Amino acid sequence: MEKDWSVQDGSDCDLNELPLVRTWPSLAPHAEAVERLVLMGAIEDDEIRDVLMRTPRGVHALPLPICEESVHIESSALRMPWWSDVDAPNSLLPGIYETAQVIQMMEIVPGDSVMLVAPRGNWWTEVLMQLGASRLRVVEIDDGRREELQRRWDELRLDIVADAVGCSVEWCGLGEAYEDAPEGGWNRILVTGGLPRVPIGLLMRLSYEGIAVAAIGEETGTVLQTMTRQAEGEFQAHWLAIWNVDMLQDEAAQRLCDMSPLTEIAPLDSIESARSNKLAWIRANDEPTRDRLGPAALLDMIEEVWREVSATTEGEEEDIGLREVLAQDLFRMGNVLQRLGILRVAAEHHGTSYLLSPSPEAACYLGMTFSSEEDGLAWQRKAIETNPNYGGSWNEIGESLLQRGEAERAIKWFRGAINSMNYCERGAAWANLARAHLELGQSTSALFAAQEAASLMPEEEELDELLEQLGEA
Template structure:
């Protein structure tokens, strides 16, 4: 995973190329001779730290420190509530400490592939709650509650009345029972808030208009094909409505406020890759039928038995489901999610969850959240030890200039599975940074000859730099040529090849 860049030249000279008139003949002499036996693994330090997922409180405090969370009332409500208690229970044999603190979207309902069955992460939740601009005494209409977590947050933010709309009878019964089991009915009584759960008939738009009903806040958590203007006109003056409009998985959050002329001011905020609103609900709140979509009962028939048996398997491998943010960020997250994983085709839940935690760690790492990334990799390793997750933990320690711990985790990766080349390369890169060139090259050779690699071009690129430090341009040119096969768009590598090629010609 690690490349060493911009290192100075060394002093040793070996040859990997021969000159012929007007051309260069490349000769690979000993690239395939190393199996790592000349690398002193036992001399490396052992791990002192084992990253684990943080508490929900720490996640929330980090969002405040980064400037994402700016509303103190939302912060207090988030800390007082619990995403963990709103999750569908994990199987007893599978314990993942603080899983609710991860950036993964997780199920609150037993059929995770159904629309609206996931709990968004803390990031999406903070964004939505801040957009609502809750005020004390607000009357709130919540369509598509996403378990009990968001309802609890709205309660803690000062609502005087919350009308929760869930189209599915079974899910609505579960929500009501869960609300009572968690003691949230007592909390709502103590806070002076009336919380009621209703089905589709409660939001029949014609009856709402006849009865002149109005709300201070309206939150619709499913994607609508068009703006439900008739319902949103039931906002009180100074009210706020939030709804995502557009196709499923690519809708845009719209913030709606009434204007002085009786119309609606609509502001586009950001993309939300949420599930489509139940077509029955869409018809009820707009008075017009949806153009497509299946009912939840129809969806269940298409999900399959494996998802029915285990909601945690049924989450699916779609990294963007229920993510919110700018389009470019979501596209980058999706590419990062699919670019690197450790799943080996098994449907065992521990393997599947370890892979998802690893992929999310890779996403967090590439957007600069290194602590959070290491914690996801650590959770993945603890759940299902892999050389890949140990290597990435080491890489994150290296980024933070803790070379001893970085080497220790690379050692642990090799001890877990010596066939992965990346930890061999990363150890070599750390040694090369200390100008231990000959020693580093042994590790690069072991990485080059490994059975598999997450980044096969990096050991070749590092080997090229090692040869440059030894003033061996010919060998450096050969190694750089091998690196460019795996990294054809690497600008610095292309420049190096250009310079070396010109010198050798």
């Protein structure tokens, strides 16, 4: 029979037998992240590709108050705050993927007149300008935010760029949104906040064959729709996907949806100066599906990952800082990407998570992304060096050894996993231990391990088959 299973039994496992880390993935620069979306088929328009390559979102976010310039958070799948009160609607910059999808749906043609409602910082304004809009009206409901947007625009000298590319950029509040419209109407309208219903008031300001893109509230959530004006009073709408955006301020949304003339509404209380950039970054990804675009199943999976998966970073609970929060968010996003099979980008999220605040979970999951066994084992070693009590990596090492026919060595690592203090999937290690013993022809030990696994994972059908097989042995 096996040894005393109540004893931590990893002493005969030699970490020095495992390779050292030689490959450390980290988030790529913005341009490379855009290029990958092209290769994955998420960006099909060459002009949009070129524009996104030269308009990084990071310059439009609040400054990131950590020193590492090589972190490249802007190329991650996380949201970035552009306004320090992240509880305010539309205070985050969406990811590159969401941006590319929405902008492609607008089908911008050089020379188009464009109205942008709820601009979310200046990133999308710059993108639309670079795509060739000749006239760009930016409608920001809140006076304080509008003033800040204009200040940052001038600070980045984008007013000079606008002049150079022949784009007239106008800033206005809600009351001025319909004034001095182009003759024949606006060619394109984009609303980045949620609306309770189809915005008839806005649609009537479209030109013939003009396109409006907006997220409309439905039973399933806010659904991204394109609406094309085909004739007087006739529109064609296409439902695309859930875009889980913040709803616009009630009064503003109602007025955009109605046919009545627009008037100014009472401004929101601006608390920009009362909140720090650091707090905005800490809270930017608290709601994991906020501003995400995709089918309901994807958004549900993201919620599940954020709820169930976490990394044990270096900070204590009462002293969690920005580095630890970003590391946690990157680790969770890496898990989402890993489940989607986007392994290279997942590895970069995990690698940057570990760089910011080392955790055994980030190292372990990073190791799982490699096709190279050497690199995978190296990161499992790194995980154990970070926290010897993290059982997941003991199990991963055992699995790797078992797959290459070293069942006897694998058994030692499975025992270490089973007896680890920090491991919530002991059933998997027991099941692997049973397979290792079976590989060696040790049916009694295999039966014992399989029974332990079945007690922890009673719904696992493969274990039922294994127990049946061992019972006949």
